[in-house]
Amino acid sequence: MNLGGAKDEVYEFARKVIKEDIERMDSLGIEYMCFHPGSHVGGGIEFGIKRISDALNEALTGEENITLLLETMSGKGTEIGFDFNQLREIIDSVEHNEKLGVCLDTCHIFSAGYDIVNDLDGVLEEFDKIIGLDRLKAVHLNDSMMPFGDKKDRHEVIGEGKIGLEAIINFMTHPKISHLPFFLETPLEDEGHKREIAMIKEILDNKIR
Numbered sequence: 001m002n003l004g005g006a007k008d009e010v011y012e013f014a015r016k017v018i019k020e021d022i023e024r025m026d027s028l029g030i031e032y033m034c035f036h037p038g039s040h041v042g043g044g045i046e047f048g049i050k051r052i053s054d055a056l057n058e059a060l061t062g063e064e065n066i067t068l069l070l071e072t073m074s075g076k077g078t079e080i081g082f083d084f085n086q087l088r089e090i091i092d093s094v095e096h097n098e099k100l101g102v103c104l105d106t107c108h109i110f111s112a113g114y115d116i117v118n119d120l121d122g123v124l125e126e127f128d129k130i131i132g133l134d135r136l137k138a139v140h141l142n143d144s145m146m147p148f149g150d151k152k153d154r155h156e157v158i159g160e161g162k163i164g165l166e167a168i169i170n171f172m173t174h175p176k177i178s179h180l181p182f183f184l185e186t187p188l189e190d191e192g193h194k195r196e197i198a199m200i201k202e203i204l205d206n207k208i209r
């Protein structure tokens with residue numbers, strides 16, 4: 001699904017889908033629904049932001065209990081949302097933006113050029129200044145196969161990528177974000193994820209002790 005695209009048929013379809021998804025998820029009592037804002041596919045960033053905002057304005061009545069989370073993107077291809085300012089623009093353009101939050105993907109923002117390895121404090125300050133940390137509701141926790149600022153979206157197993165275990169643990173335990181729900185989207189099956197979670201837990205336990 002792409003809410004930012006230049007092709008009218010694709011956009012019309014995406015607009016319908018997001019509206020139906022919101023209605024269905026909201027009626028099920030789901031608290032958060034995370035989605036990729038969209039790609040402009042050549043229409044340009046401002047055009048894409050306008051299309052995404054229009055679709056959200058059409059879909060959101062303000063009566064929902066659900067909060068929609070815009071995901072931070074890597075900037076691969078023509079993706080929108082790789083710069084905190086772009087997410088801010090979407091939020092500002094949506095009337096019922098009290099229903100909007102952000103889901104931060106560690107792999108994506110590292111790839112987009114936010115240096116969470118060497119300057120996590122700086123990145124979080126910037127997020128707070130532009131979007132507001134109160135909008136940050138969830139984290140997709142992934143290491144990155146590709147180097148810093150490469151604008152590629154390739155998830156890696158925690159500790160085996162360019163972000164590395166130390167930076168991931170620092171991220172998870174940072175006082176400004178440690179209360180958030182963290183979701184793994186690393187390229188592993190269930191058993192691998194279990195091992196990954198056990199490893200992270202052990203490190204966190206040792207850190208706290």
Ligand SMILES: [Zn+2]
Pocket residue numbers: 105107108153154155
């Ligand atoms: Zn990704």
